[in-house]
Amino acid sequence: MSAQSETSAKKITLRKLQARKQAGEKIVCLTAYDTSFAKLIDAAEVDIVLVGDSLGMVVQGLDTTLPVSVDDMLYHSQLVRRGVQHALLMVDMPFLSYTTVAAALENAGRFMKRAGAEMVKLEGGEDQKDIVSALRTHGIPVCAHLGLQPQRVHKLGGYRVQGREASAAEHMLHEAQVLQDAGADMMLLECVPATLAKKISEELTIPVIGIGAGSDCDGQILVLYDILGISPGRNPRFAHNFLSDAGSVAGAIQAYTDAVRTGHFPSPEQSFE
Ligand code: KIV
Numbered sequence: 001m002s003a004q005s006e007t008s009a010k011k012i013t014l015r016k017l018q019a020r021k022q023a024g025e026k027i028v029c030l031t032a033y034d035t036s037f038a039k040l041i042d043a044a045e046v047d048i049v050l051v052g053d054s055l056g057m058v059v060q061g062l063d064t065t066l067p068v069s070v071d072d073m074l075y076h077s078q079l080v081r082r083g084v085q086h087a088l089l090m091v092d093m094p095f096l097s098y099t100t101v102a103a104a105l106e107n108a109g110r111f112m113k114r115a116g117a118e119m120v121k122l123e124g125g126e127d128q129k130d131i132v133s134a135l136r137t138h139g140i141p142v143c144a145h146l147g148l149q150p151q152r153v154h155k156l157g158g159y160r161v162q163g164r165e166a167s168a169a170e171h172m173l174h175e176a177q178v179l180q181d182a183g184a185d186m187m188l189l190e191c192v193p194a195t196l197a198k199k200i201s202e203e204l205t206i207p208v209i210g211i212g213a214g215s216d217c218d219g220q221i222l223v224l225y226d227i228l229g230i231s232p233g234r235n236p237r238f239a240h241n242f243l244s245d246a247g248s249v250a251g252a253i254q255a256y257t258d259a260v261r262t263g264h265f266p267s268p269e270q271s272f273e
Contacts, residue, residue, distance in 0.1 A: 012047045012088040014119075014141055014185055020047070020218070021207045027219025028260045029090075029209055030227070030253065033059050033076045037224060037249075038083025044253045048209075049084050050121065050221060051077045053092040053151070058225040058234070065150045068094040070107050077115035090143060091117040095151045098122050101134040108140045121188060123149035125175035129182040136183025144179040146172055147213065148191035161191045161212070161272045169196045176200050176208075188221065189213040191238070194271040212238030214271040220260045227256045238270045 020027050029048035032038040033055045041049055055076055056068040077091045091111040098104035104122075111117035119141040122128060128144065135142045147162045156162070163172045173196070176187055187208045189197050194214025201208040201217050210217030222239055225231045228249060229241035242252040242259070259265035 010045075010086040012086060014088070017047065017088070017186070017207050021205075026261050026263060027207055027209060028257050029219055029221035030256065031055075031221070031224045032080045032083070033224070034079045035083040038080040040250050040253055041224070042084045042087050043250070044257045046087050046253070046257055047219070048090055048119075048221070049080060049087045050090045051080050051092060051115075051117075052223065053094045054223050058223060058231050064153055066095045066153075070094060070097050070110065073097075074110055074115055077111055077117060081116040088118050089116060090119040090121055091115065093120050093122040098128075098131050101131060104131045104135060105138060105140075108135055109138075112140060119143055119185065121145055123151045125172075126178045129178055132179055132182040132184050141185045142183065143186040143188055143209075144176075144184040145188045145190065146176055146179075146192075147189045150190075159191070161193065163192050163196045169193070169199075172196065173200055173203060176204055180204050180206050189217065191272065193273055194268075195273070210266075212236065212266075212270075212272060215263060215266055215268075220265065222256065224253075227252055238266060238272075240265060240270060 017027055028046045029050060030041050030046050031050045031052040031054060032041050053065040053068045056062040056065040073094050097107045108120045111120060121143040123145040132142050163169045186206055187204060189210050191212040197210050197213035198216035207218040209219040209221050211221050226239035227242045229243055242255045246252040246255045
């Protein structure tokens with residue numbers, strides 16, 4: 001096999017992610033913000049690398065993700081792109097960069113054309129269906145983000161678990177279906193009770209990725225710095241420091257990947273009821 005065909009055999013595509021869901025094989029995702037970490041993550045055969053707007057908090061030292069700009073995201077996405085060969089590269093649309101269809105197309109287009117993004121992620125529910133649909137029309141893969149939406153932290157009154165009440169749970173399931181129907185290719189659930197995340201994962205045909213959403217999602221994502229335990233003062237209950245046991249950054253990323261693939265992460269203690 002030539003080097004080129006070896007690369008394409010390992011390349012993660014939307015079709016492969018969909019097949020993973022159907023086969024019941026867990027999808028492994030992790031954030032990255034620069035080339036060196038991206039190379040280590042790609043070497044561990046993580047499926048999706050997200051350039052998250054969490055970079056505002058873990059890289060830029062901000063209290064929220066709100067000030068992160070399109071230019072910040074573009075810069076970090078270009079760095080990550082240089083380190084990723086096999087994983088699918090997903091980029092977060094930052095706060096207020098998708099308030100209209102025109103803005104969403106313009107900004108998602110910049111990430112795809114100038115940073116090689118293969119999917120964009122945006123926060124919001126039913127209110128985002130026209131945006132998701134327009135992106136789909138123009139061939140831009142979209143991951144929708146429900147549950148705790150950090151860009152709405154002030155509206156939510158803090159970083160808290162979403163969908164605990166029966167009516168909120170029902171509404172989230174409804175919004176997930178609307179977004180799937182609008183053309184979302186993937187769904188991310190953040191800080192959602194495990195039983196609700198399980199139900200949404202079962203009901204949707206697209207892959208559902210969880211963070212603080214229990215072990216029954218189709219895949220898991222964490223912020224890279226949380227699995228390395230290198231953000232002082234930041235210790236989310238749903239995360240785990242894989243570096244302390246692994247002893248090296250590459251080992252920690254591999255341990256996280258293996259734990260997700262085998263269903264050992266997250267445990268009930270890292271999930272919400
Ligand atoms: O910005 C980010 O890193 C994210 C993850 C928390 C999923 O959206």
